[in-house]
C-alpha cells in the first residue's frame with residue numbers, strides 16, 4: 280500500500296521562493312547514486328516476466344532469485360545468521376467464497392458478492408457457517424480510553440454481527456468548528472481508523488462477524504481497491520490455532536448496501552452515522568439477523584523475506600543494527616481480467632526495492648572513514664500487500680535482537696520524476712528520527728514537511744508499522760510535492776492521478792517519462808539518515824505520549840535486567 284507522493288503543508292509561497300534559491304543551492308545526488316540503475320531495476324522487477332510478484336507464485340521465485348543474485352553481486356553478506364539471504368515466512372493462503380443475507384422480520388435481504396459486499400475470513404477453516412446472528416450498529420467501534428471514548432459501552436455483542444463505520448470519529452472542536460487535533464489526531468488518521476483495528480476490536484468483543492461500511496472519502500480509496508485486495512486469495516501467518524480468535528467474517532459493505540440494510544430495518548444510515556460522532560453514542564440493534572457461509576480453499580505457502588547485511592566497522596557496535604525495509608511483493612496476476620492481467624506494481628513497490636538495492640550499493644562503495652559503525656540490514660519483505668505479513672513475521676521472529684535494533688527505515692514507493700525542494704515525513708512527530716530526517720533534508724538544501732494526507736493513515740499502511748508495533752522506532756519519509764522547475768501543484772496532481780488511476784491497478788507500470796532523478800536524490804537522503812543513526816551516540820526514541828513508546832521502554836528495561 281502506498282502512494283507516490285504526499286506533502287503540501289509547507290507554505291507554497293515560501294516553497295516557490297525556496298525553489299528559486301534551492302535550484303541554485305540544491306545538492307544533486309552524488310554520482311555514485313545512479314537514477315539509471317534505479318530505473319533499470321524497476322523495469323526488471325515490474326516487467327511482465329515477474330508476473331506481478333505475488334507471494335507463493337512463480338513470480339515470487341523469480342523475484343527472490345533476482346534479489347539474492349543482486350545482493351551477492353553487490354558484495355553484501357547473507358543477512359540470516361544461518362548463512363543464507365533468506366528467511367522462511369510460513370503463510371497460509373485462504374481463498375474465501377462467502378454468501379451473506381439478512382433477515383428482517385421474515386423478509387430476506389440477500390447481499391451480492393462483490394456488488395454489495397466482500398466477506399473473507401482469516402480463520403484457517405474449509406467451511407464456516409453462521410445462522411441468524413443479531414446485527415448491531417456500533418458506530419466507529421472505537422475503544423480509546425485516552426479520549427474518554429467507548430462505542431461498545433459494555434453492550435454484549437458476543438456471537439453477533441457488528442456493523443462499523445470506516446476511519447476514526449471526525450470530532451470537531453465546537454469553538455472552531457474544525458477537526459479537534461486533540462481528539463483522534465484531528466485530520467490525521469489514528470490506528471483506530473484502520474480496517475485492521477476494526478476487525479481486531481470486534482474480535483476482542485467476541486463478535487462473530489464485522490462489516491465495515493465503505494465510503495471512498497473516509498477510506499481514502501475506492502471500493503475497487505477493497506475488491507482487489509479482499510476478494511482474492513489472502514494470506515495469514517500460519518499459527519497453531521488457525522486464527523480461531525479472529526471474527527469469522529472480516530467484511531465490507533458498500534455504502535449503497537448498508538443504506539438499503541438500514542432502511543429495511545426502518546433506520547436512516549446517515550442519521551445514525553451522525554449519532555456516532557458523539558462520545559455518548561451507544562450501540563444500536565438493527566433488528567436484523569445475519570446468516571453467512573464461507574467456503575475457503577486453503578494452501579500452505581512458504582514465502583521468503585530476502586535479507587542482506589553490511590557489517591558495521593566498530594567491533595563494539597557491530598551487533599547493533601539499523602534495518603532498511605522495502606516489500607518486493609505485489610498483487611500478481613488476475614486471470615479473471617480481460618486483456619492485461621498483470622499487476623506490475625512499478626511504483627508499488629518495484630521502485631522501492633530498486634532504491635533499496637541502490638542504497639546497498641552506495642553503502643558498499645562508501646570510503647572507509649564514512650562507513651557505518653553499526654551494522655545495516657537490507658530486508659526485502661514478502662506479503663506486504665496481504666497485510667504487512669513479511670514484516671510482521673520478521674518482527675515476531677527477528678534475526679537480530681530488537682533490543683539491538685536502533686531503527687527501521689521503510690521504503691514504499693519512490694519518486695520516478697525529477698528532484699524536489701521538499702521531503703515529507705509520514706507520521707511526523709512520532710519519534711526523534713524526525714529530527715534526523717529534517718537535518719538531512721536541510722543538508723540537501725530541502726525542506727521537511729509533515730505529510731499532505733494524514734487522513735489516509737499511511738503510517739499504518741506499510742512495513743515500518745510492524746516494527747513500530749513491537750516498539751522499534753520506525754521511519755517512513757518520501758519525496759515532497761514541490762518539483763524543481765514545475766508548477767506548485769504539479770506534485771499534488773501526480774498523487775491524485777496515481778491514486779485514482781494506477782494505485783493497485785494493472786496500469787501501475789513504468790512510464791516513458793520516468794527518470795528517477797527524484798528517487799536518486801531520496802536515496803542519498805535515506806543513506807544519510809541511516810548513517811547518522813548507525814554512527815550516532817544517541818539511540819532514536821519515540822516521543823513522549825506516542826502510542827508505541829511504552830512497548831519500547833518495557834522491552835529495553837527488560838533487556839537491562
Ligand SMILES: [Zn+2]
Nearest residue numbers: 280281627628
Ligand atoms: Zn506498497
